[in-house]
Amino acid sequence: MAVxxxxxxxxxxxxxxxxxxxxxxIAFWLATLLPFLLFPNHLVLASQIAITALFALSLDLILGYxxxxxxxxxxxxxxxxxxxxILSKYGWGEPVVGLVIAPAVAGLAGYASSFIIARFRHxxxxxxxxxxxxxxxxxxxxxxxxxGGSDGLQGVRIGPLLGLFRFDLYGYTAYAYxxxxxxxxxxxxxxxINSPFGLSLRGIRENLTRMPAIGAPSHSHIRKIYxxxxxxxxxxxxxxxxxxxxxxxxxxxxxxxxxxxIILVLGGTGRLYGGLVxxxxxxxxxxxxxxxxxxxxxxxxxxxxxxxxxLLPNGVLGGLAQLAARWRGGSS
Amino acid sequence: xxxxxxxxxxFDGLAYGMLLFLLSVGLxxxxxxxxxxxxxxxxxxxxxxxxxxTLTKVYGWPFLATLPLAFLAAATAxxxxxxxxxxRLYRASELDQVLLTIGLAFMSVATAAYLFGTIQQPVETxxxxxGSVNVMGLTFGLYRLFxxxxxxxxALLLLLTLEYTRFGATVRAAVxxxxxxxxxxxxxxxxxxxxxxxxxxxxxxxxxxxxxxxxLDPAFAFTYLVYVLIVVSVGGLGSIGGSLAAAVVIGIxxxxxxxxxxxxxxxxxxxxxxxxxxxxxxxxxxxx
Numbered sequence: 001m002a003v004x005x006x007x008x009x010x011x012x013x014x015x016x017x018x019x020x021x022x023x024x025x026i027a028f029w030l031a032t033l034l035p036f037l038l039f040p041n042h043l044v045l046a047s048q049i050a051i052t053a054l055f056a057l058s059l060d061l062i063l064g065y066x067x068x069x070x071x072x073x074x075x076x077x078x079x080x081x082x083x084x085x086i087l088s089k090y091g092w093g094e095p096v097v098g099l100v101i102a103p104a105v106a107g108l109a110g111y112a113s114s115f116i117i118a119r120f121r122h123x124x125x126x127x128x129x130x131x132x133x134x135x136x137x138x139x140x141x142x143x144x145x146x147x148g149g150s151d152g153l154q155g156v157r158i159g160p161l162l163g164l165f166r167f168d169l170y171g172y173t174a175y176a177y178x179x180x181x182x183x184x185x186x187x188x189x190x191x192x193i194n195s196p197f198g199l200s201l202r203g204i205r206e207n208l209t210r211m212p213a214i215g216a217p218s219h220s221h222i223r224k225i226y227x228x229x230x231x232x233x234x235x236x237x238x239x240x241x242x243x244x245x246x247x248x249x250x251x252x253x254x255x256x257x258x259x260x261x262i263i264l265v266l267g268g269t270g271r272l273y274g275g276l277v278x279x280x281x282x283x284x285x286x287x288x289x290x291x292x293x294x295x296x297x298x299x300x301x302x303x304x305x306x307x308x309x310x311l312l313p314n315g316v317l318g319g320l321a322q323l324a325a326r327w328r329g330g331s332s
Numbered sequence: 333x334x335x336x337x338x339x340x341x342x343f344d345g346l347a348y349g350m351l352l353f354l355l356s357v358g359l360x361x362x363x364x365x366x367x368x369x370x371x372x373x374x375x376x377x378x379x380x381x382x383x384x385x386t387l388t389k390v391y392g393w394p395f396l397a398t399l400p401l402a403f404l405a406a407a408t409a410x411x412x413x414x415x416x417x418x419x420r421l422y423r424a425s426e427l428d429q430v431l432l433t434i435g436l437a438f439m440s441v442a443t444a445a446y447l448f449g450t451i452q453q454p455v456e457t458x459x460x461x462x463g464s465v466n467v468m469g470l471t472f473g474l475y476r477l478f479x480x481x482x483x484x485x486x487a488l489l490l491l492l493t494l495e496y497t498r499f500g501a502t503v504r505a506a507v508x509x510x511x512x513x514x515x516x517x518x519x520x521x522x523x524x525x526x527x528x529x530x531x532x533x534x535x536x537x538x539x540x541x542x543x544x545x546x547x548l549d550p551a552f553a554f555t556y557l558v559y560v561l562i563v564v565s566v567g568g569l570g571s572i573g574g575s576l577a578a579a580v581v582i583g584i585x586x587x588x589x590x591x592x593x594x595x596x597x598x599x600x601x602x603x604x605x606x607x608x609x610x611x612x613x614x615x616x617x618x619x620x
Binding site: 063069071116119120122123124126127128130131132134135138139142254258261262265296297298299301302303304305306308309310313 | 363367369417420421426427428430431432434435436437438439440441442443445446554558561562565595596598599602603605606609610613614
């Protein structure tokens with residue numbers, strides 16, 4: 001990526017240049033309001049896209065910025081969803097309460113496991129994240145008194161948002177709610193990524209052993225970002241429970257961990273918008289394909305994955321950036 | 333007699349462990365050689381299973397005669413994928429490898445569902461493998477005895493090949509230090525292709541033998557992938573003896589867990605895997 005030469009010498013100027021809002025970004029966020037006008041019948045889908053995008057964003061923090069490959073990220077998503085669901089079962093159906101407590105639970109679990117995560121890399125890390133994910137899935141499966149086991153959680157009752165807005169059948173509240181949360185969290189992560197902390201994370205991604213040599217404590221950075229990522233995944237999970245009023249074992253299973261990874265890689269890692277774009281493409285494609293033949297949807301995911309790995313190593317956004325760079329280079 | 337159930341669990345666990353060994357030994361060796369994370373390994377096993385089902389059901393072949401074909405089909409398919417897709421990613425990040433192979437596994441699951449439906453496939457085992465024998469008051473299932481015999485024979489063959497043949501020496505050199513092996517003029521890529529085919533073939537054989545014990549449906553590629561990865565990571569990469577030991581331990585503890593603590597499900601196995609990896613990241617018998 002080309003860095004303006006004047007900014008290359010002053011880190012503060014560089015970070016400032018990074019935080020400036022690009023017109024395309026503003027256009028993107030304005031476009032997220034379009035479904036209210038253009039597709040009022042698809043607002044439920046739009047809210048699910050926003051939630052998936054938030055989940056992918058949380059994975060991008062650890063995978064795209066800190067280089068931690070996780071095949072068990074659904075653990076935190078599921079913890080958030082189950083916490084929100086169980087809270088509502090015992091009378092705490094106000095979404096805002098769930099939105100505070102569920103991420104806290106997910107964050108605690110993330111913090112506890114971050115001590116393990118920070119110690120390993122490569123294959124062992126993949127296996128451990130996957131193992132922890134399966135462990136939690138099995139735990140939720142056997143703890144039927146709490147989670148309802150494979151039948152899913154019974155008696156989830158979500159109250160109206162702030163006591164005012166009921167989650168309606170058409171998804172107006174659901175989409176407004178999930179879009180607002182997504183935008184707020186996005187603002188926070190954007191701020192985080194363009195801070196000195198965000199820069200040192202990128203350093204860890206590029207070279208784990210060299211970062212401590214220039215005074216950046218890799219392990220504690222990894223622990224922090226992993227915990228934050230778990231919190232955001234927990235928020236996404238809680239929103240899923242709130243907008244759909246159902247929580248089943250599916251929120252924890254391996255397919256979900258794999259799917260969010262696919263979504264992020266499809267959009268492009270390490271760009272914040274990658275997860276958002278990936279979620280839009282993936283969820284719309286799934287909505288269309290599963291209308292035709294739901295059981296063969298996974299075939300097309302497979303084709304998609306192979307194509308992305310072979311032809312678009314930096315995802316859709318990476319491919320677009322490359323095209324834009326070539327076009328600019330050609331015209332000047 | 334209280335010894336009966338304990339012995340039964342041990343014996344069933346041993347047979348199950350042999351199955352896991354056949355399914356996982358190929359992945360262990362290829363991972364050790366190339367560090368290539370092949371999550372589609374069990375898709376090749378599933379292919380072997382479906383070859384056996386088709387040949388016995390549609391063409392009426394005897395069960396035993398289909399086993400070599402299950403091996404061959406999985407080996408051939410794996411070589412085709414290795415030459416076209418896998419080899420381009422040997423130097424790529426493990427994330428790319430994981431994504432590519434998960435993609436292939438997803439495709440295999442959907443293809444199997446399209447061709448055979450999502451139901452469990454039964455297989456007709458020959459009459460001489462059904463039933464059981466009594467030895468000193470203990471009951472042995474014939475099919476499980478057969479499994480143990482096949483597993484041990486193959487483990488022995490593999491160990492002898494690895495120790496005493498030129499090809500085995502090449503593989504050992506490539507596992508120990510790939511760069512050095514290349515520097516000495518060893519054709520690591522060629523040796524890897526053969527090992528990969530052999531390993532996938534064994535997985536195919538394992539898949540065919542597994543139908544009688546655990547059934548076969550399109551989810552096989554993912555259900556048993558977990559077990560295979562556990563065996564590989566507990567046993568250590570690139571070690572045949574390690575895979576055998578780990579497979580037997582996992583097989584027996586899974587059986588024991590399901591028999592004595594059915595409520596816990598597979599919880600114990602995952603716990604064992606995470607604990608072993610945290611204690612020894614390279615596995616119990618891993619050298620690196």
